[in-house]
Amino acid sequence: MQAAPRPFWPPLAAGTALGLVLLFTFLISGHGLGASGFFARFAAWLSALLAPDWAAGNSYFGPFLRSNPLDSWIGWEIVGVIVGGLVGALSSGRFKAGIEHGPRIGSGSRLLWALLGGVLVGFGARLAQGCTSGIGLSGSATLAAAGFVFLAGFFGAGFLGSIFARRLWQ
Amino acid sequence: MNLPMYDNGLLSGLLAGFLFGYVLEGAGFGSPRKLTGQFFLKDWSVFKIMFTAVIVAAFGLWLFETLGWMRPHAAFVPTLLIYGTVLGGALIGLGFVLGGYCPGTSAVGFASGRLDAFVFMLGMVAGSSLFAGVFDDIRGLALAAVEPRGLTLPQLFGVPAILVIAGLAVIAFLGWKVGSMVEKKFGGPYGVEEVLDSVDTGGGTRHAGGIRIQPAE
Numbered sequence: 209m210q211a212a213p214r215p216f217w218p219p220l221a222a223g224t225a226l227g228l229v230l231l232f233t234f235l236i237s238g239h240g241l242g243a244s245g246f247f248a249r250f251a252a253w254l255s256a257l258l259a260p261d262w263a264a265g266n267s268y269f270g271p272f273l274r275s276n277p278l279d280s281w282i283g284w285e286i287v288g289v290i291v292g293g294l295v296g297a298l299s300s301g302r303f304k305a306g307i308e309h310g311p312r313i314g315s316g317s318r319l320l321w322a323l324l325g326g327v328l329v330g331f332g333a334r335l336a337q338g339c340t341s342g343i344g345l346s347g348s349a350t351l352a353a354a355g356f357v358f359l360a361g362f363f364g365a366g367f368l369g370s371i372f373a374r375r376l377w378q
Numbered sequence: 379m380n381l382p383m384y385d386n387g388l389l390s391g392l393l394a395g396f397l398f399g400y401v402l403e404g405a406g407f408g409s410p411r412k413l414t415g416q417f418f419l420k421d422w423s424v425f426k427i428m429f430t431a432v433i434v435a436a437f438g439l440w441l442f443e444t445l446g447w448m449r450p451h452a453a454f455v456p457t458l459l460i461y462g463t464v465l466g467g468a469l470i471g472l473g474f475v476l477g478g479y480c481p482g483t484s485a486v487g488f489a490s491g492r493l494d495a496f497v498f499m500l501g502m503v504a505g506s507s508l509f510a511g512v513f514d515d516i517r518g519l520a521l522a523a524v525e526p527r528g529l530t531l532p533q534l535f536g537v538p539a540i541l542v543i544a545g546l547a548v549i550a551f552l553g554w555k556v557g558s559m560v561e562k563k564f565g566g567p568y569g570v571e572e573v574l575d576s577v578d579t580g581g582g583t584r585h586a587g588g589i590r591i592q593p594a595e
Contacts, residue, residue, distance in 0.1 A: 226428075319494055
């Protein structure tokens with residue numbers, strides 16, 4: 209029998225800790241935290257593997273491929289995120305392998321929605337030149353206009369989409 | 379002092395990432411139910427934690443610059459794109475409420491054992507490739523930027539940064555109070571048991587026995 213999982217951190221503690229980690233990242237690297245850049249680099253790397261001619265000639269992926277696209281700060285950062293998340297989940301008893309979904313849908317359709325959502329987010333993050341971490345969080349911390357415009361788009365579309373997505377989660 | 383260090387090496391990335399992932403997991407942001415709960419007003423953790431982090435980091439940057447410990451204007455400021463920033467943000471908001479994650483939180487969901495997070499990550503790789511495929515056709519619109527590059531709110535409004543930070547703190551405080559009231563009304567926020575009961579390990583989910591008490595709406 210496993211010990212009971214420990215509760216999530218209170219929001220004020222989690223938010224303060226996240227802010228300090230973000231500040232620390234700015235001080236050591238000169239920029240904030242990110243995530244989507246890694247998936248773009250991974251996509252460029254995969255394209256180079258599957259369709260080398262297309263990838264090298266592609267005007268978006270081509271520049272990523274002048275050196276190893278995975279050997280970059282954001283690549284190591286994502287490795288760190290996964291290890292940090294794993295350590296947090298295992299040490300708190302919150303690790304659980306499986307498919308998380310709302311009570312009114314099954315696991316199969318959950319995976320289809322996850323795939324579709326991922327496609328939209330992957331495309332959107334290239335369009336915005338960053339994601340919730342890189343633009344929304346890190347950009348806003350520098351008081352960038354881009355950060356707050358991004359968040360307005362993010363929350364606006366999220367609330368609009370929630371009208372149709374209620375069945376998936378609630 | 380001569381900050382930032384501009385260290386973009388392996389250890390810098392691993393260390394920043396480790397702390398980022400550890401904190402996001404502690405916040406509960408490896409759970410798509412908790413994350414999307416924001417958009418059903420049942421769990422305001424996304425608003426509370428993001429806003430708090432933005433204010434703490436923004437104040438810290440201001441303090442380090444003001445005390446002369448960090449070079450002024452040294453931190454990278456993203457550029458506002460005319461269409462890309464708001465449209466990209468909207469696609470991410472829509473993909474988030476349908477798919478349950480954003481890029482960083484999907485990595486934490488995956489690290490917490492969620493297979494749906496892994497599938498979401500595959501979708502992001504496909505979406506990034508799709509963008510690369512159409513990039514030549516949309517390049518002009520996608521890259522159109524507002525000048526000056528790296529525009530900040532203090533520049534835009536012509537006020538000191540600390541005033542913008544104070545304004546954000548007031549908005550965050552009020553939003554926090556409203557959020558705490560509203561999420562309680564809807565039976566939130568999600569606790570760890572409710573999240574873990576929503577995970578199908580192969581034999582279905584528990585979801586409080588399939589019965590959910592719906593609060594009056």
